[in-house]
Amino acid sequence: MSTLQVSIYRYNPETDSAPYMQEFQVDTKGRDLMVLDVLHLTKEQDSSMAYRRSCREGVCGSDGMNMNGKNGLACITPLSEVVKKNKLTLRPLPGLPVIRDLVVDMGIFYQQYERIQPYLQNDTPAPAIERLQSPEDRDKLDGLYECILCACCSTSCPSFWWNPDKFVGPAGLLQSYRFLADSRDEATRERLSELEDPFSVFRCRGIMNCVSVCPKGLNPTRAIGKIREMLLANAT
């Protein structure tokens, strides 16, 4: 039997007084489809359903959602990885306001990203060609620059759920460390002084939900540990 039981979170604030779960039967024809393919099949049954998708290959980060309780990108998550007892439950990313169905308002997530000033700061006059970096210094950015800002990590983090206005969150902190670790960046001291309060970095309790869900296999917890080390080295 290749009929999959799919349960999808539905909410249209213009017509619904409260969110509800809609049930679908999807014929997978025995194939190990990606979750995004299943969404396309359910949309054929009910075209009023809204979700975000773009590149459908794990590069753009549009289709982050909660699949059977775990955040991830629907386009690169095969059914065999998430389906239990022939049932698939899809919900929007937790902790962010729902605009409609699986589409969430990522405003506060982007605000935290903006706050860490995600760009190179260097006031030294630029050399004629480019600012060079040794291969060793370049290696320090591996595991940091690959983030696609899909928000799977930050929205799986209870500290971000409770204080999204003050705690930068794993995605923002990974990017913060990406610039702290960059040999060409000169704003290290200013960056660190913005992070030493009890919330921005230190609300991280190290439960590593971010590491467990990151679709790119990155490790925000390690980056947060490195930021703490830099803060400590700077202040003792």
Added chain:
Amino acid sequence: MVTNITNLGRSGLSDWLIQRFSAVILALYTLFIVAYLLLNPGLDYATWNGLFAQTWMRIFSLLAFVSIAAHAWIGLWTVTTDYLKSTGIRLAVQSAIILAIFVFLVWGIQILWGA
């Protein structure tokens, strides 16, 4: 810029360091007390009193009391800022926690040095 005035160290970095340092002190103190109780099965009042009459034990105990006071302040402050969203309730609970910690600390010192 995130500001805060009711946490112990005013800075997240100092709170974080104090939390870890006090945790080590408390772990050592707990290990010591448990080991002492295991090595002295027929413990009587005179021996117990004798232990706490020594200056090093009083210093160690006071260090543990101060550590638990700081540890509790930082930990419970974090809990209140996570779960209590109403400013009035949060501030009231934080005040009550800090007051209780102060009372227990003074009381502990009195027991330790008063006998």
